Amino acid sequence: MTHLRSKRLPGRGRSLAAVTVLVASFVVGAFTPAEAAQPAAAPRWADEPHGFASLAGGTTGGEGGKVVTVTDQVSLVRYASAAEPYVIRVKGAIDVEPFGSDVVVASNKTLIGVGDTGEIVHGELHLGPGTSNVIIRNLTIRDSYVEGDWDGKTTDFDAIQMDTVDHVWIDHNRFEHMGDGLLDIRKDSRYITVSYNQFKNHNKAFGIGWTSNVQTEITVDHNWFSGTKQRNPSADNCAYAHLYNNYLSAQVTDGDPVWTYGNWSRGRTRMVIENSYYDGVQHPYQADATAELVQRGSILKNVSGRQDVWGEAFDPRDFYAYRLDPAAAVPALVTRFSGPQKRIGTNTTLQVPGAYPTVQAAVDAVPDGNDGTVTIRIAPGTYREQVRIPAGKPKLVLQGTGQDRADTVIVYDTPAAYGGSNGSATVRIAANDVTARHLTFSNDFDEAAHELNGEQALAMKTVGDRIVFEDTAFLGNQDTLMTDSPRLDVISRVYIRDSYIEGDVDFIYGRATTVIERSVIKALSRGSDTNNGYITAASTWKDNPYGFLITKSKVISDAPAGSFHLGRPWHPGGEPAAIAQVLFRDTELPAAIKSAPWTDMSGFSWKDARFTEYRAYGPGAGAGADRPQLPAADAGTYTVGKYLAGVDGWAPHTVRR
Structure with missing residues (x-):
């Protein structure tokens, strides 16, 4: 985001191992074995020589x-x-x-x-x-x-x-x-x-x-x-x-x-x-x-x-x-x-490293207009690079192959001051139908060590439609995760499941319809006793009923009690047609959340946005004039399926892996 906020104060470190332990200790919305889809039968052949x-x-x-x-x-x-x-x-x-x-x-x-x-x-x-x-x-x-x-x-x-x-x-x-x-x-x-x-x-x-x-x-x-x-x-x-x-x-x-x-x-x-x-x-x-x-x-x-x-x-x-x-x-x-099979040749697997030394090299090998799924299998390790998936390379799967998502990290350290918020992203996905699994995305730019006009540093930016993140982590401070669309009146959809997101200022933001389910969101302290940041900054198009849904998840924080906002309305460039929609549903909130958790931004009142909670719980939950609640009668309209379906009936939440 180009709107500047105060930078965080020094004194915070991050451990991938700690993140792993933290998320593993909180299993939310787990489904029973009976609910899990049975794995597909193994094929009669392998896709490598014997x-x-x-x-x-x-x-x-x-x-x-x-x-x-x-x-x-x-x-x-x-x-x-x-x-x-x-x-x-x-x-x-x-x-x-x-x-x-x-x-x-x-x-x-x-x-x-x-x-x-x-x-x-x-x-x-x-x-x-x-x-x-x-x-x-x-x-x-x-x-x-x-x-x-x-x-x-x-x-x-x-x-x-x-x-x-x-x-x-x-x-x-x-x-x-x-x-x-x-x-x-x-x-x-x-x-x-x-x-x-x-x-x-x-x-x-x-x-x-x-x-x-x-x-x-x-x-x-x-x-x-x-x-x-x-x-x-x-x-x-x-x-x-x-x-x-x-x-x-x-x-x-x-x-x-x-x-x-x-x-x-x-x-x-x-x-x-x-x-x-x-x-x-x-x-x-x-x-x-x-x-x-x-x-x-x-x-x-x-x-x-x-x-x-x-x-x-x-x-x-x-x-x-x-x-x-x-x-x-x-x-x-x-x-x-025997003989030609329909499933062979439609999908391609590329290996990183080895055949392709970097993730970007593997992406570059994918043909423009790709018409079959290409899986890029990424071996455990730290890949210090920026990755760009252009619009012409759809149907990609980025898949870490380690035992844990922390084993495979894509990281860079560019702030917005050097490339704009768009250029700062460690990974930018402009293509449709991209999935990422078992990976960590990080922007480790050190705010405390720099005095810059533009400290936003994105770990991930998406623009395409039908983007899925499963068992992923997004690490950053200001503007960690941006889910966007090509234009204000174009709806892109993003589904995030069983993942971890951390940051401080507006660290989940953008105009894409975004569902975050069964995940952990960490609101990081910037050292203030009164205002440490904002979890969301949605810029939903006014004619799109669905912006951000955070459901069956858990918000945690190391910030003092009453010092963090759930969000504020972002109007990019003062665009009046960007009317934020955010719903925290069936989600645990920590004591760090303010009793009046929504706030204004750049002269736009939060009360004109579409901010609600539904059955939130925990020490940071509450009700009152400053905490709009979704009426129970409307609960069936604001579900994971409704957010994601669009006109094509997209339903990634029904696929269990």
Whole structure:
């Protein structure tokens, strides 16, 4: 706020640990287990590589690079072949021209279909020698087949082909009706995992090898081979080939006695097959005399031909942990969960630090006009930076990953004198649909050490709509938390739950409709015996019935009795249409609250504002001419749901995490 107030007096310190203990000791409005929503069922897959692709440094794809969304061949080719890392979201079908052309994929890339919409049609993804660290997920790659070329002798239009690469994860894709192989992993490629894919309607499905060396390490799990003839897969000279929980069904039968088969351990391959399901397959698994093949736990139904087992191969658990599903469950699991999934690719996760050294770097990586939720997971630590989330980057989640919100702190020390109240904010959120959890936001500017004209120092400013804070702390003095909107007559909504807010002068202020529920608010002493500050300074638009609701919360204070106000009406720039609305409801008030808790501001009377209390309690509660009470008959109009619903029925308070 630009209206100046007296600065606080020296002599106050802050401890994050103390804040944590304080809030933990006051649990308000807790819901019972019966009221809590049950957690969603865990997905059948993880969003990070497993098996051999997780070893030797792991496979991270484009992590650390920008997230981009492509809908055309030019953009796909540009980002896939770039030298720098990218997370490339493929949205809709991309028709590759000329027919059968390669799309080169360089190192450090993630290609991921958005929901089940991403398709590469008539083209091949090609990973050349030396390519490393690539993730290809949730795509359909189809239809480069040339009629009459069933054996793939005249074209080489694979779905994915890779030569001498390392650390590649191929996951949740559908490959169908291509010109030669569906998936060719060739020439000493290493640390590969192929999981939850569908190989359909094809002759040569999936080959591994084309080398005399014995180097490739590959995990093949939960894939569905349907309407294919051979190479399901064929593994030649693999050092380790681990196949488990795969489903082979509806094999093409054309009378070929040799080249119609399921799995083949060739050359000097060591292959382990576990808990797979073969239905109507000729030669379900076979091995060359020079190879080794161990099979255990699989189910064979209506099969014929070779079922070779010899040698000791290897123990996959010597390399990585994994979970085996029962073979009997494989058909149902694999048909349901393999191939592109609607939930994959719509949401993105970015890690801070590591791939992104700062929170702002991760925000900058989010594409403008982002159409899927991006979660920025922030490791415990103190991040001394200002963070700006512009309006063009909606649907972000800032999530601390420590055990307590005090473990992960975003802090800066700019006062309004150096950047205006807007520029002073440690974090500023202009985008819609942003959520923050398990974090502390702080502005640790030291008022006592400076003599400035403009000591306001915001920890947080929001402008966007549908903003949620869960288990967060806001630390500051004057103007700690501002919830605003783009214009006076535009309504933005903010929901704060299970959180902690501290400050002294107008430290919860602005014009956004704001609900603070089940939280602790600390009114800090400035050393005065009579006036230490004001909790709220709302500037609600006159046509908005809902300003600030503080409910089922607790106000605490280290200030002397009768020295703190609940609030005053803020009219920015003398705007007469800003008519504050504040309700303290079912909230405990300390002795520090004045018996006449509302006061005037800048020539505007508090009596013209919409200030009320309802069922407040504690030593600072009271009633009288200077303490307007919400009539019981109106209580149903001023609830959390009413404040937040707006025209779109927004109800974040009903979601329990």
